[in-house]
Amino acid sequence: MQTKLIGLLEKIDPSKEILIEKLLLKNWFKETRFDIQKKILELPNSYNGMLKELSNRPDYAGDKAILRLHDMVISQKMAILSFEVESKLNNEKMLREYVSYDTGVSLECNGIILIEEMGKIKYFVTTRTVDFVTGTLISKAIRMHYPKFNNPKLITLPKKIETQLKKMLEKRELEITRFVDLGEVYSDTTLTNNHSSTFAIIIKGDSVDLKNQTDGLEVESVEMTRSYINKIADSYLLAIFSKLMALNIIEINNHG
Amino acid sequence: MDNRIICSANNYTRAEAISKLNSLEWFANSKKEIQDELVNLPESFEGFLNDLCDRPEKFVDFEILEMEDVSINEHFAHVVFKVKSLFNNKIGQKVYTGWKKGTYHSLRGIILLETDNQISHFILRRCTRFAISREIEEAMGSIYPPKSFGDEQFGAIAYVEQQFAQQMRIPSFNFSKYFDLGFIYPDPAMSDNVVGLFAALINDMNVEIIKTYIDGKRYDDKGYSFSYSIKPISELLSFLADTNDGFLLSIFGRLQALNVIKL
Numbered sequence: 001m002q003t004k005l006i007g008l009l010e011k012i013d014p015s016k017e018i019l020i021e022k023l024l025l026k027n028w029f030k031e032t033r034f035d036i037q038k039k040i041l042e043l044p045n046s047y048n049g050m051l052k053e054l055s056n057r058p059d060y061a062g063d064k065a066i067l068r069l070h071d072m073v074i075s076q077k078m079a080i081l082s083f084e085v086e087s088k089l090n091n092e093k094m095l096r097e098y099v100s101y102d103t104g105v106s107l108e109c110n111g112i113i114l115i116e117e118m119g120k121i122k123y124f125v126t127t128r129t130v131d132f133v134t135g136t137l138i139s140k141a142i143r144m145h146y147p148k149f150n151n152p153k154l155i156t157l158p159k160k161i162e163t164q165l166k167k168m169l170e171k172r173e174l175e176i177t178r179f180v181d182l183g184e185v186y187s188d189t190t191l192t193n194n195h196s197s198t199f200a201i202i203i204k205g206d207s208v209d210l211k212n213q214t215d216g217l218e219v220e221s222v223e224m225t226r227s228y229i230n231k232i233a234d235s236y237l238l239a240i241f242s243k244l245m246a247l248n249i250i251e252i253n254n255h256g
Numbered sequence: 257m258d259n260r261i262i263c264s265a266n267n268y269t270r271a272e273a274i275s276k277l278n279s280l281e282w283f284a285n286s287k288k289e290i291q292d293e294l295v296n297l298p299e300s301f302e303g304f305l306n307d308l309c310d311r312p313e314k315f316v317d318f319e320i321l322e323m324e325d326v327s328i329n330e331h332f333a334h335v336v337f338k339v340k341s342l343f344n345n346k347i348g349q350k351v352y353t354g355w356k357k358g359t360y361h362s363l364r365g366i367i368l369l370e371t372d373n374q375i376s377h378f379i380l381r382r383c384t385r386f387a388i389s390r391e392i393e394e395a396m397g398s399i400y401p402p403k404s405f406g407d408e409q410f411g412a413i414a415y416v417e418q419q420f421a422q423q424m425r426i427p428s429f430n431f432s433k434y435f436d437l438g439f440i441y442p443d444p445a446m447s448d449n450v451v452g453l454f455a456a457l458i459n460d461m462n463v464e465i466i467k468t469y470i471d472g473k474r475y476d477d478k479g480y481s482f483s484y485s486i487k488p489i490s491e492l493l494s495f496l497a498d499t500n501d502g503f504l505l506s507i508f509g510r511l512q513a514l515n516v517i518k519l
Contacts (some may be wrong), residue, residue, distance in 0.1 A: 020324065027482075047311040054452075057389055058389055061384060061385075061389040061390075062384025062391060062480075062481055063384070063477040063481050064386060064480075064481075066383070071329055073327040073328075073329055073334055073337050074326055075327065075334055075351055076336060076349055076351055076446050077351045078334060078351060078353060078446065080327070080329050080332050080334055080353065081468035082329050082330060083386070085386070087476060087481075089476050089481065090476065093479060094479055095330055096479070097329060097330055097332065098386065099332060099334075099353045099446065099447070101446070103285050106445065106446075108438035129319065129446050130315065130316040130317055131441075131445075132315070132318055132337075132339065132350040132352075133350070133352040133446070133447065133448050134441055134444050134445055134448050134450075135311055135315055135448070138441065140444070142417065143445075154512075183498075183500060184390065184500050185501075185502050185505065186388060186500050186501055187443035187446070187502045188442035188443050188447070188449065188451070188502065188503075188504055189383075189387050189392060189394065189443045189501070190387070190390050190398060191332075191353070191387070191442070191443070191446075191449065192387055192446060192447075193387045193388050193389075193424060193449060193502070194443060194445060194446060195388070202407065203470055208481045209449070218281035218393070225513070226513045226515075227513075229509050229510060229512075229513035230438070230510065230513050230514070233438070233439055233441050233444075233450075234440070234441055234444060235440045235441060235443070235502040235503070235505075235506050236441045238440060238502075238505060238506035238510070239502050239505035239506060239507045239509070241509045242496055242506070242508050242509035242512070243496065243497065245496075245509070245512055245519060246492075246493055246497050246519060247497060248417060252512060252513065
């Protein structure tokens with residue numbers, strides 16, 4: 001190992017030691033230029049998730065062997081990683097890039113809340129927010145850290161959403177009848193390694209008052225599902241509706 | 257397909273873009289090295305630069321104060337803005353990654369096979385994606401249309417037919433119907449990227465003919481390896497429950513909403 005690298009390793013934050021040990025065993029890391037190795041070893045601790053993803057990344061992606069990390073651009077929350085790879089089909093060398101969150105993949109999950117009356121799904125709840133990145137007002141799935149479900153209480157529903165739902169349903173406590181894990185969804189594999197767990201939470205609500213809606217939440221009757229799907233653009237939300245229809249939890253063929 | 261945006265139009269020349277940037281307050285507030293970085297972006301980043309010129313300085317509850325950082329590599333530009341909340345005047349940072357070609361630059365789609373006037377099969381691509389280091393069944397594409405098709409509605413469809421035929425090594429495609437499924441934001445928390453979705457019907461080929469073109473074939477000419485598969489529509493329900501490609505799920509969601517596919 002290069003002397004310069006050994007010098008750097010002596011200064012590594014203890015929280016990173018195991019991740020760095022694994023990384024040092026990777027051939028592509030050994031073949032990476034020192035200045036890039038240094039950038040990786042000196043990543044802030046907020047990037048430990050990405051570091052973990054890197055240290056667990058196989059040396060091959062299908063028929064592409066990873067030769068070395070060619071470049072890395074980092075900012076406050078994201079990094080663009082550019083690898084030099086070699087095709088095992090024709091030995092052609094090329095660059096492959098992707099964008100990663102500092103956490104590796106987003107720690108937030110995307111979901112929807114369904115409100116049932118007399119055992120039938122009557123409404124769905126999403127969010128409507130100003131999105132800086134796209135510069136639009138956009139309807140989105142509800143984002144939260146993975147919901148911990150302890151029957152019948154959902155522990156980690158964001159406070160703001162919980163308060164609004166209680167007000168709308170005129171309830172002191174929310175009664176959750178079902179939690180549906182809709183699996184992981186890859187947002188755009190040409191751009192990023194990011195993926196999100198998706199879910200639906202079904203809650204009981206016998207007296208929904210749509211007038212009690214507050215800013216940020218969007219509540220629609222399931223009868224509006226068809227037109228809603230045609231107007232929304234958040235791919236996570238579209239994926240959630242697609243899964244809910246496939247699982248027969250929401251039916252649109254009976255609605256206009 | 258109507259005459260709406262197919263891909264970012266690059267309305268401004270470099271000189272016009274620089275002049276436009278100079279009129280923006282956030283640009284004037286940004287450090288000299290950031291300004292220099294922007295006006296000297298490589299030519300291939302014209303789409304990104306055009307989008308930046310048109311980004312509103314104030315939007316509902318945000319005001320952009322300055323650009324704090326910009327970094328680029330082969331395909332992407334990564335920006336960090338200093339912003340002020342117009343609700344509570346709090347200062348914060350907003351970060352995103354944009355494609356060098358701009359916000360609107362690609363289309364993803366799917367081909368549906370019609371037999372006896374009924375949709376009988378759907379065609380997918382199986383692809384090894386470097387970003388996730390695994391194989392995934394996904395929507396076909398990406399197709400990168402030229403900047404403009406003028407006013408000809410069918411120019412864009414013919415282009416897609418030709419691109420699909422080329423990607424699948426099928427001599428030609430003749431879509432009997434083309435569904436423009438609108439746009440999606442694939443990952444609006446990370447990127448301003450917008451992708452156009454579509455589905456196309458074909459009825460002048462049968463499954464056996466298509467299989468002769470795709471069975472056992474694997475290609476590597478797009479920088480990643482891929483193959484195609486054709487599945488009966490009877491498998492769609494279980495496929496949708498299992499698949500995790502956001503594009504495919506969005507396409508099938510829209511197709512159901514348009515009543516093209518009934519589960």
